[in-house]
Amino acid sequence: MQKAATTAAIVYQVVGPAPKLKAADKNSTVGLGCIGVGIRGSQLWQSFQKVEGARILAACDLYDGYLEHAKEMAANPIDTTKDYQKILSRSDVDAVVIAVPDHWHHRMVLEALAAGKHVYIEKPMCWNIEQTTDLMRAVDRYKGRVVQVGSGAKTTAQTAAARAAIASGALGKINQVRMENHRSTAEGAWVYPIPPDASEETIDWGRFVGPSPKKAFDPKIFFRWRCWWEYSGGVATDLFVHLLTGMHEFMNVTAPKSVVSQGGIYRWNDGRTVPDLMQSVFEYPEGFLASMHVNLGNGRGSGGATTIISGNEGTLVFEGRGKVVLYPEVILPDVQRYGSLAWPKAKREKYFEDNGCNPDGSWKTPPAPPKPMQEIAIERKLSHQELFIQSIRDGLPSQESAAVGHAAAGSAHLANLAFRKGRRMHWDVKTGKVSEG
Numbered sequence: 001m002q003k004a005a006t007t008a009a010i011v012y013q014v015v016g017p018a019p020k021l022k023a024a025d026k027n028s029t030v031g032l033g034c035i036g037v038g039i040r041g042s043q044l045w046q047s048f049q050k051v052e053g054a055r056i057l058a059a060c061d062l063y064d065g066y067l068e069h070a071k072e073m074a075a076n077p078i079d080t081t082k083d084y085q086k087i088l089s090r091s092d093v094d095a096v097v098i099a100v101p102d103h104w105h106h107r108m109v110l111e112a113l114a115a116g117k118h119v120y121i122e123k124p125m126c127w128n129i130e131q132t133t134d135l136m137r138a139v140d141r142y143k144g145r146v147v148q149v150g151s152g153a154k155t156t157a158q159t160a161a162a163r164a165a166i167a168s169g170a171l172g173k174i175n176q177v178r179m180e181n182h183r184s185t186a187e188g189a190w191v192y193p194i195p196p197d198a199s200e201e202t203i204d205w206g207r208f209v210g211p212s213p214k215k216a217f218d219p220k221i222f223f224r225w226r227c228w229w230e231y232s233g234g235v236a237t238d239l240f241v242h243l244l245t246g247m248h249e250f251m252n253v254t255a256p257k258s259v260v261s262q263g264g265i266y267r268w269n270d271g272r273t274v275p276d277l278m279q280s281v282f283e284y285p286e287g288f289l290a291s292m293h294v295n296l297g298n299g300r301g302s303g304g305a306t307t308i309i310s311g312n313e314g315t316l317v318f319e320g321r322g323k324v325v326l327y328p329e330v331i332l333p334d335v336q337r338y339g340s341l342a343w344p345k346a347k348r349e350k351y352f353e354d355n356g357c358n359p360d361g362s363w364k365t366p367p368a369p370p371k372p373m374q375e376i377a378i379e380r381k382l383s384h385q386e387l388f389i390q391s392i393r394d395g396l397p398s399q400e401s402a403a404v405g406h407a408a409a410g411s412a413h414l415a416n417l418a419f420r421k422g423r424r425m426h427w428d429v430k431t432g433k434v435s436e437g
């Protein structure tokens with residue numbers, strides 16, 4: 001006989017004011033250089049500028065308008081440049097914040113480490129799976145340097161709440177995780193506006209193309225680069241990566257062993273080459289499947305992002321930001337009124353009798369109702385950017401290391417390989433070996 005549920009639901013709710021990183025002392029600051037001050041780089045700028053003990057000294061970008069905007073954002077006078085080497089060669093820059101298109105990530109992180117800098121690198125850690133493996137290994141050569149990948153999903157209070165709920169064992173054996181992130185606007189599909197002054201006069205196109213194949217100037221590509229494989233990995237590396245990073249943390253796992261994918265361009269037929277809809281199913285060695293879904297053609301259903309974790313004793317659901325609810329499986333003693341429906345009357349009544357029921361199948365003593373809902377408060381945490389400064393200042397390990405970035409970005413690239421080859425792809429995260437079949 002199975003056990004009855006004991007609690008209606010457990011709500012983990014993030015509460016209280018956000019904590020703030022305090023500066024160690026007035027005289028010690030971490031000097032920052034920001035490479036890439038476009039959309040994400042501007043957000044990071046605002047965030048780092050608020051961190052006590054961090055000081056932004058310089059900005060690098062390839063578009064004049066964004067450098068002008070950086071000056072507008074800056075709390076102190078800053079230097080600006082289109083050459084990131086100038087940032088790397090400054091002795092007062094302790095750390096660089098890199099928020100450039102993906103095809104530049106691998107090279108810039110390696111050069112920044114070689115120049116002795118700590119590195120905050122935006123997700124996805126690298127543009128392809130070989131680069132993520134290479135970078136993970138290379139980072140070991142630079143002991144004492146902090147490399148933190150920028151997917152905040154790793155360090156949120158909500159992820160911590162989910163991890164605690166799962167670790168409590170209340171879900172039983174988990175066999176499935178389902179995660180979605182849908183949106184249907186042009187902005188959501190990366191069709192960003194092109195500034196009226198965009199030209200080869202205001203943009204250093206040669207540096208943008210950089211390590212990718214030569215290409216004639218195209219402002220559409222410069223501002224909407226996520227739509228092309230040469231610079232991006234599409235929805236998988238842009239959005240799956242966040243889901244995967246958070247999921248690896250709350251499930252306390254490293255990486256999948258295989259994946260299958262389907263996808264295509266179903267809505268945004270605007271010249272892009274990457275899919276605008278993709279669904280991938282990842283298989284984990286711990287014995288569960290995780291499916292990731294991104295649809296840029298319909299934003300409803302998930303209301304942004306959905307996470308459902310299913311175990312044989314409970315289901316954990318992310319309900320908006322900052323709330324995680326655990327619904328125990330309502331498992332009553334196993335008396336089958338439906339399964340025994342076609343039994344002869346006497347046999348069925350005897351079956352009910354043997355299982356604590358009246359001859360009509362109703363309970364002699366009804367099972368105890370579940371206890372009322374229980375609430376558990378989860379404290380807010382330092383921001384992902386504060387954690388980076390804290391790691392540098394206090395000599396702590398990275399809160400989202402290159403190994404973590406490798407596992408998340410590598411998984412997303414594996415999903416892309418499965419989609420592009422139309423094959424199931426296998427991965428050994430430790431050796432980096434990829435195979436198909």
Ligand SMILES: NC(=O)c1ccc[n+]([C@@H]2O[C@H](COP(=O)([O-])OP(=O)(O)OC[C@H]3O[C@@H](n4cnc5c(N)ncnc54)[C@H](O)[C@@H]3O)[C@@H](O)[C@H]2O)c1
Nearest residue numbers: 036038039040041061062063099100122123124150207208
């Ligand atoms: N963590 C998050 O939530 C999050 C959110 C958005 C974007 N991102 C990541 O941030 C990165 C940037 O995305 P974005 O939306 O800001 O793109 P963006 O196009 O708005 O900005 C990228 C900037 O990089 C600059 N750039 C390109 N090549 C350069 C080079 N060689 N040297 C100096 N600057 C160069 C461009 O001039 C551009 O301004 C991407 O990797 C993206 O995946 C992360």
